[in-house]
């Protein structure tokens with residue numbers, strides 16, 4: 001049985017991944033920060049182990065890693081999914097906004113990966129899947145800090161794939177387009193219609209579209225894939 005850690009799995013895309021990986025027979029560790037009730041409910045339904053940790057805080061990540069290491073012996077698949085977004089004009093983004101975006105979307109990924117990578121290197125086996133965004137590829141207006149953090153995720157993925165390839169660890173990245181989660185709750189019906197019109201496959205993505213892609217990248221079918229950015233966006237970015 002593989003041990004799979006999914007960060008930010010109390011809601012949205014991460015939550016769906018808990019169901020997908022659990023159905024697949026994996027032991028899932030469901031990380032969350034604020035949504036404890038939701039996390040407990042998912043854990044109850046799936047048998048996943050829920051663990052609270054703010055991934056931007058090194059002491060909390062360390063405790064999470066120690067708990068998993070001491071009780072379950074390490075992690076085989078890391079899905080770095082936790083993230084925040086914010087819509088703001090560049091001129092309104094303050095230093096606190098900037099730091100929070102990078103602390104969660106980028107530093108969190110660094111801390112979590114570093115905390116678990118030792119076991120993978122020792123075993124010479126592992127999968128790391130990082131969630132970026134189409135805005136990390138194209139840049140999104142009024143989301144400069146979000147776009148920059150998601151572009152950083154792509155650079156992180158490619159560099160780490162080169163470094164960890166000889167240890168038989170595959171590192172890939174998924175770049176979702178517009179997915180139906182709370183992160184997009186600010187969009188009006190009109191905005192959503194316009195986004196559908198701009199998408200070759202004429203719809204908004206579902207959490208399942210992304211979760212199934214991540215499951216594929218974690219599977220044996222993706223053995224020879226590393227350092228890639230796989231877009232799950234209905235063709236929005238071609």
Ligand code: NAP
Nearest residue numbers: 008010011012013032033034035055082083133179181183
């Ligand atoms: P969401 O519905 O807003 O859920 C975000 C998740 O991240 C929650 O489970 C939240 O947990 C967790 N989280 C936030 N800060 C955290 C922290 N400091 N430590 C641990 N967990 C934290 O977002 P989503 O739409 O599912 O997005 C998931 C990922 O996909 C993000 O990286 C996002 O940037 C990316 N993405 C989303 C879209 C989209 O259209 N939705 C498109 C492209 C990329 P708590 O509630 O427990 O704090």
